[in-house]
Amino acid sequence: MSGATAAIGDRKLNILLVDDDELDVMNVQRAFRKNNIRNPLFVAHDGVEALERLRDGTVPGERRLVLLDLNMPRMNGIEFLRELR
């Protein structure tokens, strides 16, 4: 396999992974590496941090995909979605 990049049309997708468990983050990173997925992967450890990353421009403002855990400290996945709306 010659390197895959998930994209909308031919433009790159920015992925934000929100998970408080370091092992789950590693799991996703390994899976990306293993399958040669080279999209930019940003990591936040709870809803609060995820909102900050989205607001402060760390994650580019276009073509964003969020992979979200539900059970997290401070702000859980459901609260994050409510805030996002």
Add this chain to the structure above:
Amino acid sequence: VQTERDRAAARAANDDRAFASERAVLQQQRDRLADADRQSQRRVIDLIAAVPGVVWEATVDADGTVRVTFVSQYVQHLLGYEADRWMAAPDGWLSAVHPDDRAAVVTEIRRRCDADPSTSDAANGVDPPPLEFRCVAQDGTIRWVETRVVEVTGETGRCTGLRGVTLDVTARHQLDAALRDRAADLSAVAGRLQESNDELDQFAYVASHDLKAPLRGIANLSNWIEEDLGSDRLTDEARRQFDLLRGRVQRMERLIDGLLQYSQVGRTQGTVEWVDVGQLVAEVIDWVAPPARLRVTVGPGMPSFNADRLRLGQVLANLVANAVKHHGAGDGWVAITCRPVPSTGEVPNAYEFAVSDDGPGIDPRYHERIFGVFQTLQSRDKLEGTGVGLALVRKVVAAKGGAVAVESAVGRGATFRFTWPRVDPAQPVPPVGRAALRLGPTPPPSARMQEAAS
């Protein structure tokens, strides 16, 4: 002439005698009637004296004043006041009624007196409800009484009098109050139980999610270490240890699942439905999927009855799965049978199910231990098992009001028997008798009871 007069005199004397004897007969009849009247009065007086309640009579004046004209001796026993006191003053009886109930009692009596007799309860063939209110006895204690009142209608159609019987119902009220207190206590306990059940549910969720997450992490890490080292840097010994590590992780997951199942038995009520046990057993066998070398037979007479299908299926599945799992290699059989208990009656109280096998059997000295939670007779490395199955069976069966037992010896196979009580469809609630019209206060039910009712 002489003879004429003599004859007339003789006739007159004859008439007098006839008259006298007629009068004597009449007098006798009068005496008998008076006697009967006295006897009948005596009977009424004796009966009134024997009534364990106050029998009374009163007149009602045009202005509504109620004067007691007769009251039986029992009143002294009930309230302590002498019988004479009741006749002393118009409305004097009212002073014995609890001050807080007086207005209601007077209003209700007026209402009954003023009601059109043709539309009254009595005219419609209905007994008017008795009045319930409080009286204050001479010693200051409060007595609850129940009074049945009959209105006496005069020639003008106006209610001119009342007759009634007044009974002491204080004991009943005390029982009622005690019952209400107990009900409030129970509902408080039920509330606490609900809270602790909710906590347990929360615990179940935490246990399943949070306890398993680190386990998955351990399994993942062991995989990654193995991958990253690569086959050239990993000894066979190390690879075997990684396999063992992941095996233990899986076992831990199963133990957590088993513990959760066990903790949830009996806390959920379960739905009782019409169960065709023959069909249920077929589903259970299908789910257990025994190997072809084992012949599984289902006895005749599998009943259909109202039962908690999920739990009955769970028990049968655990027993059949156990029989299959512990049977060992080689051909054999597993039999599922059922008989009604008692077997003679037309409608059985329960059904006794048996799951038998010709497997290795269980030494009688372990017959108690096998039902303990997390107990296994073989090392989990030899035969993977959580040790929850039979504990779960016993807990489910006990929660349903049945019992489970094992008959077995080494080399003689095993038979697990359990009883499952039949559940009758809900009985219709019998209609409640007409309640008394309570004029005194009803203690307010506790807040929790109101919640339960709404």
